Amino acid sequence: MKDIPYKIYLSEHEMPKNWYNLRADMKNKPAPLLNPGTLQPITAPELSGVFCEELVAQELDDTTPFFEIPEEIRNFYKMYRPSPLVRAYCLEEKLGTPAKIYYKFEGNNTSGSHKLNSAIAQAYYAKKQGLKGVTTETGAGQWGTALSMACSYFELDCKVYMVKVSYDQKPFRREVMRVYGASVTPSPSMETEVGKKILSEHPGTTGSLGCAISEAVEKAITSEGYRYVLGSVLNQVLLHQSVIGLETKAALDKYDIQPDIVIGCAGGGSNLGGLIAPFMGEKLRGEKDYRIIAVEPASCPSFTRGKFAYDFCDTGMVCPLAKMYTLGCDFIPAPNHAGGLRYHGMSTTLSQLYHDGLMEAVSVPQTAVFEAAEQFARVEGILPAPESSHAIRVAIDEAMKCKETGEEKTIVFGLTGTGYFDMVAYEKFHDGLMEDYVPTDAELAESFAKLPKV
Amino acid sequence: MKDIPYKIYLSEHEMPKNWYNLRADMKNKPAPLLNPGTLQPITAPELSGVFCEELVAQELDDTTPFFEIPEEIRNFYKMYRPSPLVRAYCLEEKLGTPAKIYYKFEGNNTSGSHKLNSAIAQAYYAKKQGLKGVTTETGAGQWGTALSMACSYFELDCKVYMVKVSYDQKPFRREVMRVYGASVTPSPSMETEVGKKILSEHPGTTGSLGCAISEAVEKAITSEGYRYVLGSVLNQVLLHQSVIGLETKAALDKYDIQPDIVIGCAGGGSNLGGLIAPFMGEKLRGEKDYRIIAVEPASCPSFTRGKFAYDFCDTGMVCPLAKMYTLGCDFIPAPNHAGGLRYHGMSTTLSQLYHDGLMEAVSVPQTAVFEAAEQFARVEGILPAPESSHAIRVAIDEAMKCKETGEEKTIVFGLTGTGYFDMVAYEKFHDGLMEDYVPTDAELAESFAKLPKV
Numbered sequence: 001m002k003d004i005p006y007k008i009y010l011s012e013h014e015m016p017k018n019w020y021n022l023r024a025d026m027k028n029k030p031a032p033l034l035n036p037g038t039l040q041p042i043t044a045p046e047l048s049g050v051f052c053e054e055l056v057a058q059e060l061d062d063t064t065p066f067f068e069i070p071e072e073i074r075n076f077y078k079m080y081r082p083s084p085l086v087r088a089y090c091l092e093e094k095l096g097t098p099a100k101i102y103y104k105f106e107g108n109n110t111s112g113s114h115k116l117n118s119a120i121a122q123a124y125y126a127k128k129q130g131l132k133g134v135t136t137e138t139g140a141g142q143w144g145t146a147l148s149m150a151c152s153y154f155e156l157d158c159k160v161y162m163v164k165v166s167y168d169q170k171p172f173r174r175e176v177m178r179v180y181g182a183s184v185t186p187s188p189s190m191e192t193e194v195g196k197k198i199l200s201e202h203p204g205t206t207g208s209l210g211c212a213i214s215e216a217v218e219k220a221i222t223s224e225g226y227r228y229v230l231g232s233v234l235n236q237v238l239l240h241q242s243v244i245g246l247e248t249k250a251a252l253d254k255y256d257i258q259p260d261i262v263i264g265c266a267g268g269g270s271n272l273g274g275l276i277a278p279f280m281g282e283k284l285r286g287e288k289d290y291r292i293i294a295v296e297p298a299s300c301p302s303f304t305r306g307k308f309a310y311d312f313c314d315t316g317m318v319c320p321l322a323k324m325y326t327l328g329c330d331f332i333p334a335p336n337h338a339g340g341l342r343y344h345g346m347s348t349t350l351s352q353l354y355h356d357g358l359m360e361a362v363s364v365p366q367t368a369v370f371e372a373a374e375q376f377a378r379v380e381g382i383l384p385a386p387e388s389s390h391a392i393r394v395a396i397d398e399a400m401k402c403k404e405t406g407e408e409k410t411i412v413f414g415l416t417g418t419g420y421f422d423m424v425a426y427e428k429f430h431d432g433l434m435e436d437y438v439p440t441d442a443e444l445a446e447s448f449a450k451l452p453k454v
Numbered sequence: 455m456k457d458i459p460y461k462i463y464l465s466e467h468e469m470p471k472n473w474y475n476l477r478a479d480m481k482n483k484p485a486p487l488l489n490p491g492t493l494q495p496i497t498a499p500e501l502s503g504v505f506c507e508e509l510v511a512q513e514l515d516d517t518t519p520f521f522e523i524p525e526e527i528r529n530f531y532k533m534y535r536p537s538p539l540v541r542a543y544c545l546e547e548k549l550g551t552p553a554k555i556y557y558k559f560e561g562n563n564t565s566g567s568h569k570l571n572s573a574i575a576q577a578y579y580a581k582k583q584g585l586k587g588v589t590t591e592t593g594a595g596q597w598g599t600a601l602s603m604a605c606s607y608f609e610l611d612c613k614v615y616m617v618k619v620s621y622d623q624k625p626f627r628r629e630v631m632r633v634y635g636a637s638v639t640p641s642p643s644m645e646t647e648v649g650k651k652i653l654s655e656h657p658g659t660t661g662s663l664g665c666a667i668s669e670a671v672e673k674a675i676t677s678e679g680y681r682y683v684l685g686s687v688l689n690q691v692l693l694h695q696s697v698i699g700l701e702t703k704a705a706l707d708k709y710d711i712q713p714d715i716v717i718g719c720a721g722g723g724s725n726l727g728g729l730i731a732p733f734m735g736e737k738l739r740g741e742k743d744y745r746i747i748a749v750e751p752a753s754c755p756s757f758t759r760g761k762f763a764y765d766f767c768d769t770g771m772v773c774p775l776a777k778m779y780t781l782g783c784d785f786i787p788a789p790n791h792a793g794g795l796r797y798h799g800m801s802t803t804l805s806q807l808y809h810d811g812l813m814e815a816v817s818v819p820q821t822a823v824f825e826a827a828e829q830f831a832r833v834e835g836i837l838p839a840p841e842s843s844h845a846i847r848v849a850i851d852e853a854m855k856c857k858e859t860g861e862e863k864t865i866v867f868g869l870t871g872t873g874y875f876d877m878v879a880y881e882k883f884h885d886g887l888m889e890d891y892v893p894t895d896a897e898l899a900e901s902f903a904k905l906p907k908v
Binding site for chain 1: 459460461463465466529532533534540543544562563564566603606607625626629630632633634635828831832833834835836837872874875877878880881884
């Protein structure tokens with residue numbers, strides 16, 4: 001047994017050269033996206049008006065197991081990757097648990113999260129296609145920041161529609177995007193037809209992610225040389241994010257470490273899908289077994305209380321339909337502070353895996369999440385993002401079960417990002433003003449009733 | 455010639471086991487601190503009422519070249535160190551320079567800067583001495599955050615006096631300290647005699663670093679089981695920060711890289727003194743030669759326009775006198791956004807080295823600093839702190855000189871921290887509202903006239 005360092009880093013030549021496409025190993029493939037007009041499986045030409053061509057190919061390919069990471073992207077990855085796999089020695093000691101806890105820390109880059117892994121890939125393919133720029137939406141702002149950084153690197157124009165309430169409440173996030181040369185517009189805006197329509201119907205609205213998506217899509221479709229990009233949910237995003245899991249597995253393999261449990265927070269699924277990819281692959285191929293746990297907020301419990309059904313990916317119902325665990329595209333989650341987990345649906349790939357019993361899911365209330373966040377920060381030093389702290393909560397819970405049973409389980413969780421721009425949430429927590437929202441059965445039933453009949 | 459990776463990391467066993475005390479190799483030692491009452495060199499017993507005993511010993515020792523880093527501190531270092539030495543390939547390419555640029559990045563920890571290197575050491579010695587807690591002041595908040603993290607780790611009480619204007623303007627910094635369990639008091643406060651006095655004389659004052667120091671010192675002296683700790687200027691702090699330079703040198707040595715120029719920003723000198731320590735040591739011992747450049751803001755130009763004289767370390771004139779480059783302890787720097795560089799004086803060690811012609815200094819206006827910051831962020835990804843960006847400015851300037859001359863110089867600079875809590879400054883820069891302040895000769899003359907007669 002080798003000595004395990006506090007942080008396991010891969011060297012540059014040990015970094016992944018390919019992304020892993022989990023779908024290739026799935027017996028039950030995720031159901032295809034449907035064209036919202038025809039309700040037929042959407043085709044590459046249909047998608048190519050919205051997304052870059054190579055990304056469309058990645059989106060629709062469920063048989064090719066590996067996609068080579070282009071050298072330009074690997075060079076960018078080298079600026080902030082490999083991310084460390086950290087042995088949480090101090091947390092283990094503090095908990096008094098025999099469990100061995102590791103976390104893959106994705107927060108050591110200016111976007112503050114794993115989102116950059118896909119942003120740089122999407123920007124690269126846009127550049128390669130000769131596009132002028134890309135459009136997107138952002139809520140909490142991590143995705144927008146990541147995309148701004150990526151576009152700045154490839155000298156692409158970047159147009160971000162930021163949900164108005166976040167634009168006003170998070171001026172610093174907006175400012176980081178400006179550092180990277182992005183134009184940031186509060187949504188709804190007068191720049192798009194859909195924005196104008198919403199503003200005339202709901203003057204004074206503070207916006208929503210669904211509306212921002214609609215504006216970004218409209219802008220992309222109506223502007224010469226632009227495409228729309230998205231930071232989660234899509235298969236292409238999970239493909240790019242597989243770099244997280246591949247690095248994690250390579251680092252563990254270097255020290256002959258076999259995890260028992262792999263834990264990640266789940267919003268749209270980009271981090272979780274990336275982290276678990278190679279582990280789930282082994283499980284699907286019958287080579288190894290792991291417990292894999294998705295953690296979601298009790299206020300937005302897509303897996304644990306949602307329906308597995310076709311639904312729209314956006315509130316405006318202009319995007320394709322996906323078969324996924326969903327709370328209904330009209331469902332407005334209560335104001336949980338983990339903005340990155342407030343999505344009504346879930347990646348189709350993860351949805352299928354969960355449906356097939358290949359992974360577990362738990363939901364946790366936000367005060368318990370912030371308790372775990374603070375406990376973690378105090379012993380491990382890192383100030384975690386609220387989203388990431390969902391995984392911390394369950395990692396600690398599992399480690400405490402080991403303390404009771406005496407089992408020396410190996411737990412790996414994804415620490416997706418830092419919380420520097422979430423101090424309002426921490427302040428509420430400290431001041432005892434944080435509330436735990438849980439949707440009622442009646443609320444969910446009402447939302448489910450509006451699911452499209454497919 | 456080996457291939458140089460984007461980031462050079464040391465393995466755990468390559469990390470320094472000793473701090474290096476630069477003073478041991480200085481022929482002309484820094485002048486001793488003077489007791490403000492007697493104007494005689496201050497003694498260990500006199501200092502021990504304010505500082506922890508082992509730290510006093512480190513402060514006064516100018517002959518021992520190495521101090522072993524206690525294992526507890528090395529273990530904490532392993533949580534966030536070694537910090538990467540990054541080859542700025544992308545910046546080089548963008549500039550089109552033949553120069554090779556490296557930066558030692560100290561921002562990948564929650565305090566956001568190198569300050570944690572000394573905070574954990576000072577907290578450790580306080581714990582070892584059986585103290586209950588420590589007090590300190592903080593301006594911009596990085597030092598207070600670092601100390602909060604360190605105290606949380608060793609379960610020490612931490613009392614931070616935060617300059618009131620920062621307390622109000624930077625609520626998020628304050629909140630991060632609360633995450634780590636520190637109590638944060640806006641200064642001046644009613645908790646101390648000096649605070650009450652100042653509040654009665656200047657109702658409505660927004661405070662100053664000098665006042666916050668006085669409150670923190672008073673609180674430490676008058677509380678059983680407490681000592682005062684400071685994040686810069688002192689010899690002990692430079693000693694702890696030598697870990698930056700030692701790691702940098704070890705990383706360069708691994709690849710047989712010889713720097714020509716070493717550049718760091720200079721406020722009180724904690725980062726610069728730490729970064730240059732082993733390089734300056736070689737220079738002092740006549741083994742090698744390097745250009746070493748201190749960069750300071752044009753608004754607070756201690757080296758470039760200050761006097762080399764004994765002066766008080768604090769505005770309240772309760773702390774010892776130090777012989778240093780100073781603008782006068784009454785000098786109030788204009789509101790430059792690099793809060794960490796707004797100190798009237800400078801480390802006695804660096805002052806002596808500069809006086810002896812062993813290093814250079816330049817001052818730069820803040821808009822030029824933010825231009826460099828943004829240029830750097832866009833190609834290297836990292837959002838730099840305003841303080842660190844002073845070093846970036848001069849590194850770019852030197853690299854551009856190489857472009858003119860065709861020289862392939864190797865430039866190393868210290869990237870001390872991240873700018874996530876400095877977005878107000880970036881916003882002003884983007885909006886064209888940033889001003890360049892430069893003190894007039896008359897202002898400086900007035901300040902120099904008040905220097906103590908020693």
